[in-house]
Amino acid sequence: MKNFKINISEVAHKIPPSGIRVFFDLVLGMKDVISLGVGEPDFVTPWNVRERAIDSIEKGYTSYTSNKGMVELRIAVSKYLKRKYSLDYDPEEEILITVGVSEGSDLAFRAIVDPGVKVLIPEPYYVSYGPMTSLCGGKPVFIKTDPRNGFKITPKDITRSCDRKTKGIILNYPNNPSGASYSKGELKNLADVIIKKDLILISDEIYGELTYDSEHVSIATFPKMKERTIYLNGFSKAFAMTGWRIGYACGPADIIGAMTKIHQYTMMCVPIMSQFAALEALKMGDRSVFEMKREYRRRRELVISRLNEIGLLCHKPEGAFYAFPSIKGSGLSSMDFSKELLKREKVAVVPGTAFGESGEGYIRISYASGIDKLKESLDRIERFMKTIRR
Numbered sequence: 003m004k005n006f007k008i009n010i011s012e013v014a015h016k017i018p019p020s021g022i023r024v025f026f027d028l029v030l031g032m033k034d035v036i037s038l039g040v041g042e043p044d045f046v047t048p049w050n051v052r053e054r055a056i057d058s059i060e061k062g063y064t065s066y067t068s069n070k071g072m073v074e075l076r077i078a079v080s081k082y083l084k085r086k087y088s089l090d091y092d093p094e095e096e097i098l099i100t101v102g103v104s105e106g107s108d109l110a111f112r113a114i115v116d117p118g119v120k121v122l123i124p125e126p127y128y129v130s131y132g133p134m135t136s137l138c139g140g141k142p143v144f145i146k147t148d149p150r151n152g153f154k155i156t157p158k159d160i161t162r163s164c165d166r167k168t169k170g171i172i173l174n175y176p177n178n179p180s181g182a183s184y185s186k187g188e189l190k191n192l193a194d195v196i197i198k199k200d201l202i203l204i205s206d207e208i209y210g211e212l213t214y215d216s217e218h219v220s221i222a223t224f225p226k227m228k229e230r231t232i233y234l235n236g237f238s239k240a241f242a243m244t245g246w247r248i249g250y251a252c253g254p255a256d257i258i259g260a261m262t263k264i265h266q267y268t269m270m271c272v273p274i275m276s277q278f279a280a281l282e283a284l285k286m287g288d289r290s291v292f293e294m295k296r297e298y299r300r301r302r303e304l305v306i307s308r309l310n311e312i313g314l315l316c317h318k319p320e321g322a323f324y325a326f327p328s329i330k331g332s333g334l335s336s337m338d339f340s341k342e343l344l345k346r347e348k349v350a351v352v353p354g355t356a357f358g359e360s361g362e363g364y365i366r367i368s369y370a371s372g373i374d375k376l377k378e379s380l381d382r383i384e385r386f387m388k389t390i391r392r
C-alpha cells in the first residue's frame with residue numbers, strides 16, 4: 003500500500019529553520035557546555051510579579067480576557083510609554099496586548115504585507131523577520147550595513163533599496179545581534195527618508211530599556227511618524243519575563259484594528275495570569291529594571307574589553323545584551339569557528355550567519371549570563387584562539 007504523504011505548503015517548505023536552532027541542536031546532549039547562545043535574561047522574574055500571577059490564579063482568574071488585552075493593562079502600557087518615551091497611544095484603539103513581540107511582529111507583517119510586496123530588513127537582523135515576510139507572500143529585501151558604521155543603516159541605504167513595490171521597513175534597535183542603537187539625530191534622518199519614501203515602519207524596540215549610554219528615543223515620536231509606525235515592545239527582556247509570553251503592539255487605530263482581527267482568530271488573547279503579572283511589572287517602578295541594567299552594563303565592560311584583548315575585535319554595543327565580535331582573524335567561517343569552539347572548549351555561541359549573510363565573519367555572544375560563567379568562557383575562548391593560531 004502506498005504510504006500517505008502530506009504535501010507541506012510551498013511557503014512553509016521554503017522557509018529555512020532558525021539558524022540559532024540549527025546550531026543549538028548540536029549543543030543538545032553535550033555535557034558541561036557553557037552556553038552564551040540564548041537571548042534570555044539569567045534573572046528570574048521579580049518576586050512581586052510572580053506573586054501577582056499566583057494571586058490571580060488563587061482568586062480564580064482563569065478566563066479569557068478582551069481580545070485586545072485587559073483594559074487596565076492597556077491603560078498601564080499607555081502610561082508607561084508616555085512616561086518613559088513620550089509616546090502617546092490611546093488604550094482603547096491604539097494598543098494590542100500580544101503573545102510577546104514575536105506575535106506582535108507576526109501580526110504587523112500580516113496586517114501590511116500582500117503577496118509581492120517588498121519589506122526592507124537591515125542586516126544583521128533578528129531571525130524571524132525574513133520568514134515572517136515570506137509567510138505573507140512578501141519579499142524580504144536585506145540591506146547590508148557597514149561594521150565601520152557600527153552596523154547602522156543610513157538614509158542612503160534606504161533610498162537606494164526602495165522601488166515601486168517597497169511598502170515597509172523593519173527597524174530593531176538596540177539591535178539583536180549587533181547591539182547597535184541610534185541617536186536622536188540619526189533617527190530623525192531615518193524618519194525623513196521613511197516619510198519621503200512613504201514607507202510603513204515596524205519598529206521593534208524590545209531592548210529599549212536596555213540602552214546603556216544614552217536615553218532610548220522612539221522613532222514614533224518624530225512628527226508624522228506615529229501614523230506610519232507599528233511600535234513593538236514587551237516584557238521578555240527588560241522585566242526578565244520570557245516565559246510569560248507577553249508584549250504589545252501600538253499604532254494607528256486602523257492598523258491595530260487589522261492586527262486585532264488576526265489576533266482574534268489565532269490567539270484570542272494572552273493568558274490572563276501573564277496579563278496580571280505584566281500589570282504588576284509596570285506598577286513596580288524602575289528599580290528592578292535599573293538593577294538588572296546595571297549588571298548587564300558591568301558584564302558588557304568585561305566582555306568587550308576581554309574580546310578585544312583576545313583579538314576578537316568588537317565594537318561596543320549601545321544596548322541589548324549581545325556582543326558581535328569579528329572572528330575574521332581566525333581564518334575560519336562563522337559556522338566552523340562556532341563548531342570548533344563548541345567541540346574543543348565547550349562554549350556555545352551563535353554563528354553570525356544566523357542573522358543574515360553579512361554576519362559571516364562574526365559570532366554572537368550573549369552576556370545575559372552570570373559574571374563567573376562569562377569569565378570562564380572568555381578564558382576558554384582565549385585558549386581556543388591560541389590553539390588555532392598555531
Ligand SMILES: Cc1ncc(COP(=O)(O)O)c(C=O)c1O
Pocket residue numbers: 041101102103104105128174177178206208236237238244247248249
Ligand atoms: C529583536 C527581538 N525581537 C523580538 C524578540 C521576541 O521577543 P518575545 O519574547 O517578546 O516574543 C526577540 C527575542 O529574542 C528579539 O531579540
